[in-house]
Amino acid sequence: MIRTIATTPIAGQKPGTSGLRKRVPEFQTPGYVENFVQSVFDSLEGYKGATLVLGGDGRYFNREVIATVIRMAAANGFGRLLIGQGGILSTPAASHLIRKRKAFGGLVLSASHNPGGPDGDFGIKYNIGNGGPAPEKITEAIHARTLTIDRYMIADPVPINLDKVGTTAIDGAAGPMLVEIVDPVADYALLMQGLFDFDRIRAAVKGGLSMRFDAMSAVTGPYAHAILEGMLGFPAGTVMNGTPLEDFGHHHPDPNLVHARHLLDLAMSPASPDLCAASDGDGDRNLIIGRGQFVTPSDSLAMLAANARLAPGYARGLAGIARSMPTSQAADRVAKALGIPCFETPTGWKFFGNLLDSGLISICGEESAGTGSDHVREKDGLWAVLLWLDILAARKQGVAAIVSEHWRTYGRNYYARHDYEEVPSDGANALMARLREMLPTLGGKRFGNLDISKADDFAYHDSVDGSLSTAQGIRLLMADGSRIVFRLSGTGTAGATLRVYVERFEADIAHHGLETGVALKDLVDLAGELARIGHYTGRSAPSVIT
Ligand code: VG1
Ligand code: CO
DSSP states (O other): OOEEEEEEOOOOOOTTTTBBEEHHHHHHTTTHHOOOOOOOOTOOOTTTOOOEEEEOOOOTTTTHHHHHHHHHHHHTTTEEEEEEEEOOHHHHHHHHHHHHHOSSEEEEEEOTTTTTTTSSEEEEEEEEEESBBBHHHHHHHEEEEEHTEEEEEEEOOOOTTSSSSSEEOOOOOEEEEHHHHHTTTTTHHHHHHSOOOOHHHHHHHTTTTEEEEEESSTTTTHIIIIIIIIIIIITTTEEESSSTTGGGGGGGOOSSTTHHHHHHHHHTTTTOOEEEEOOTSSSSSEEEEEEEEOOOEEEEHHHHHHGGGSSSTTTTOSSOEOOOOOOOOHHHHHHHHHTTTOOOOSSSGGGHHHHHHTTTTTTEEEEEEEEETSSSSSHHHHHHHHHHHHHHHTOOOHHHHHHHHHHHOOOOOEEEEEEEEEEEEEHHHHHHHHHHHHHHHHOOOOTEEEEEEEEEEEOOTTTOOOOOOOOEEEEEEEETOOOOEEOOSSSSSSSSSEEEEEEEEEGGGGTTTTTTTHHHHHHHHHHHHHTTTHHHHHOSOOOOOO
């Protein structure tokens, strides 16, 4: 039976950079999930009888939310649900499934790299029919609906075995709704096989190419086992922490130099394999470290773009490249050399969707360890790892050699991001407000050797749909191409997180061997002084530097 349940709005259900993210106890309050999911459905048109994809990164509370969404999708008249077996779908695999099965959209259940467990984070994100995150127009409509919602529709509980592949029909508002449990890995693995030269990689593995992949007890475990060890022939044990756990083994499933420190230590040791890599909670981020050589995500984007043609899926060349605004300008140099356009978008994958859909770009990325292409509409952690592997196999060179040759050719963009996590919101907002006020006075000012040629608050005009997104980050652009960027995170669940992004370009090969901290010191100091970071955050140092 289908019931209409009266409800009242719940404050704070505003999707951020990537969906709605909150602490698990908040998601567990009565009506919280129901209100948000109904608000999503109420913001969409034309889904009656259509297909919805559903899956998550397996974190704590995943199965409960899946059970609720099954009942609500039926009550709202969807015709079919596609659910990853065990409730598991990596974010890129969900994107692919939406596209492949021509679904109306999908609900991706994840808080990505945020910790999981009863006291950790949970998240729900709606993706549209192109497979990508809903654009701001839709997320704003969803939020508006959460403020007025007065009822949700839900069917009686249904016994569905999430762990068994197969199809069950249940009663729904528009006749029977088919609940299809699908293998979460198979379609994705096929897609990867079509993009990369698996034979070439397999041969390289036989010839000694070695790697270590840390799935961080998160969603990529099953994918990495199947593809790296199964299809490509890497020996068993190549994939570490390959079983998804509800609390990620009490770790942050965040593939950076802090939370995957052991990989950096391994890569810097004599025992290093050719490639050390990792992915995050929901499988869309990547960490790339070669023997003795960390590759920043911004550099990785540039290097993948420069070498993409070596992989069969990109042999025809790239239409264009896009990067999020805070991402270093290394990719711009590659685009220039290739004679293709380079787009600069606000932070968050949703801004790449239109560019990808209209064929203006083939490859895109963010400094936050996200890289992807037009094969799906999400960033894709394993895709980046496989493209690196294919490039290593094709060039028969190590990561370090490829990196230094790239810097020789294009110059080096020194880059770092300083995060001040979970600082008081009032202080963080005051810091940003003060910087915004100072903007008109900063352009043309000189501090030591640094000339600020332009200071602004980044706004993005989407040339495809005409939408305008303002207040996307304070930029201080130096005359020599260096930059300092300030913005507040839109994915945190406690307090505020200030991100300070710093970049300097160095053309001279004689200066390519500096420590990043040394190369960026004057910019970091200037950022701290101008924004009075210590004063507003109460912190004398960032909590994470990536
Ligand atoms: C962060 C990153 C951003 C990324 C987003 C989602 O957002 O900076 O580049 O797209 O996380 O990534 P913010 O607003 O906290 O800076 V994921 O892997 O968490 O879905
Ligand atoms: Co993620």
